[in-house]
Amino acid sequence: MTQRGAAPDEYPPAPSAPAPPRDDVRPATRYLSLDEARAIECNGCGDCCDSRRTAGFWTWGELPADQYAPMNAGAPLIIPLEAIEGGGWRDRARTELDGATLSMTRFRCAAFTSAVDDSAGSCGLHDRERPARCGEFPVGGEAIERELREHGDAPLQTGAFPRCSWYAMVVVPDADPRRATNSR
Numbered sequence: 001m002t003q004r005g006a007a008p009d010e011y012p013p014a015p016s017a018p019a020p021p022r023d024d025v026r027p028a029t030r031y032l033s034l035d036e037a038r039a040i041e042c043n044g045c046g047d048c049c050d051s052r053r054t055a056g057f058w059t060w061g062e063l064p065a066d067q068y069a070p071m072n073a074g075a076p077l078i079i080p081l082e083a084i085e086g087g088g089w090r091d092r093a094r095t096e097l098d099g100a101t102l103s104m105t106r107f108r109c110a111a112f113t114s115a116v117d118d119s120a121g122s123c124g125l126h127d128r129e130r131p132a133r134c135g136e137f138p139v140g141g142e143a144i145e146r147e148l149r150e151h152g153d154a155p156l157q158t159g160a161f162p163r164c165s166w167y168a169m170v171v172v173p174d175a176d177p178r179r180a181t182n183s184r
């Protein structure tokens with residue numbers, strides 16, 4: 001759903017990414033076929049639905065001018081955020097830069113019901129139309145199929161989300177011997 005990418009020079013730098021878990025508590029990498037990875041269900045933690053849950057690390061790219069308002073009864077669905085000096089975040093208006101392909105817009109989603117604290121939340125649009133990338137992250141869509149084809153494996157972009165159902169996973173071809181090394 002969201003993405004990381006190279007930021008245009010004018011864009012404010014991302015705050016530091018959250019520290020990854022220590023090696024002694026980080027689970028071993030699991031290697032799954034695409035079918036296996038797609039059989040896993042999102043646990044609804046919501047950590048990919050709001051930049052504040054990763055201290056601004058996770059961002060939204062290419063935010064359309066309508067901010068998906070038709071999916072949210074006419075009100076903006078994805079709302080850009082800016083950091084407040086001294087701590088915290090506030091809403092800001094969308095700019096043209098947010099619409100750039102490689103934009104890195106810190107955001108909140110109006111459909112997410114638990115925004116800042118550490119608890120799980122829920123998506124108010126779960127059974128309705130959502131932005132396409134919401135359903136594609138991290139193993140839906142064609143991009144992962146292309147990555148698998150072109151690179152032989154596809155490490156999932158879940159490193160910032162220790163609670164994610166797909167944390168510490170790599171998608172590999174069905175016949176890849178690394179699938180036999182899984183210990184969990």
Ligand code: SF4
Binds near residue numbers: 110111113131
């Ligand atoms: S629409 Fe749902 S899945 Fe997409 S960012 Fe909002 S809360 Fe998350």
Ligand code: SF4
Binds near residue numbers: 164
């Ligand atoms: S971080 Fe993973 S488990 Fe959590 S809401 Fe996003 S896709 Fe689902």
